[in-house]
Amino acid sequence: MYEERPSRLDGAVVWTRAAGPAAPFSVLPDGCMDLLWSDGRLYVAGPDTRAYVPENPCARYAGVRFAPGDAPVLLGVPAHELRDRRVDLAALWPGDRVRRLAERVGEAADPAAALEDLALRHAAGAPRPDPVIRAVAARLGAGWPVARAADAVGLGARQLHRRSLDAFGYGPKTLARVLRLQRALALVRAGAPHARAAAEAGCADQAHLAREMRALGGTTLSAYAASAKSDTPQPSGSSTTA
Template identity: 75%
Template sequence: MYEERPARLDGAVVWTLTPGAGSEPVPVLPDGCMDLLWRGCDGRLLVAGPDTVAYVPEGGAGRYAGIRFAPGDAPALLGVPASELRDRRVELGALWGEARARRLGERVAEAPDPATALEDLAVRRAADVPPPDPLLRAVVRRLHAGRPVAETAELAGLGARQLHRRSLDAFGYGPKTLARILRLQRALALVRAGLPYAEAAIGAGCADQAHLARETRALAGTTLSAYASAWAKRETPQPSGSSTTA
């Protein structure tokens, strides 16, 4: 079962995943975010970098806790440019040192609620690093609203090359890729809300349904119908003891 709640850090989300018997890994779709993860099977802390394609967890389903940071917020907190972690999962020890990461992982594992302990870790770390860049947050808001990249750069007072360079550090990829990912997330939210595919495509800013279908295949590795079907299974109440896959 997957659950989430707002974190004490602005824009972040705390989540937990406790799979049922026989459940399979759920693909993680690109969303412009980065996550700090605690893996229950071995108590290790990991970092999930920004994805450009769907990621399927290896080794089967397992118990996880995580904190998902808003796009652009994690690099300063973790101390590494997002582009270095694009499409990667790395152990926190590779970034902060093995001994320190091991101590932190043990602390999270021993806590009554690992998700809250992980959140506490992130809050303490955030107090020691610069706050999120308001300019980059404005970039995310405009791209999330479907504004063109050129207009977004102009309103931010940045040239195209400046915005691209800063986007690589903050988001892991350029602003055009981030805009595509955010547009796909808008479209899939509309699909989950029950809108026909053609209406979801136009509402999210795609040219038409075919455009949305291509983007879903390219970024999510699936079709619109398969995504909608998997989501419906997740949302349908199951008899006690059963599990769903997505």
């Protein structure tokens, strides 16, 4: 069973997935990065440009999903270096420290809460998220064209692209596509017909949404809608690791 809740860390989400029998599932791109704990190990899930299928769907997971653009500042690594990757936290932070942190999370009665505490403590000593990057993510998430979002924050096209690679892992056009798909899928999960979901999310038509679903999600809208009706909700973003 997958569950999530808002984090005490601004803009983040805390989520868990219980161990036990489970069918294979896909994690769809959402513009986010995650700090994860599973099987006694700490990982980082980088920003995805395609659906990710965990190798072990039966494992127990806890995660903190950061708002788009926030994780690179907190973790100290440009997002593009982790694009479409799952990386041990020990590759980014000192190994001895990561081992101690992993043990602390694993021994906790609530690993997700312990992982959230870890993120909060680290964030307290890290630079603040870039307000310009947050403004870009908010505008693209609301469906603004990339050029309009760039103008609103005072960045040229090249500046925006360069800063987006570091913050989101890819350019603003890719982020806009990912966030548009997520808007559409939220409507599909709420029961909206596919044509309406496409129109309200900003797609040209239902066929456009179907193509984006295949390209980014690796599946069809009908298959996704069927899985959304199951009694085991699935994460919509970069929420698991191998």
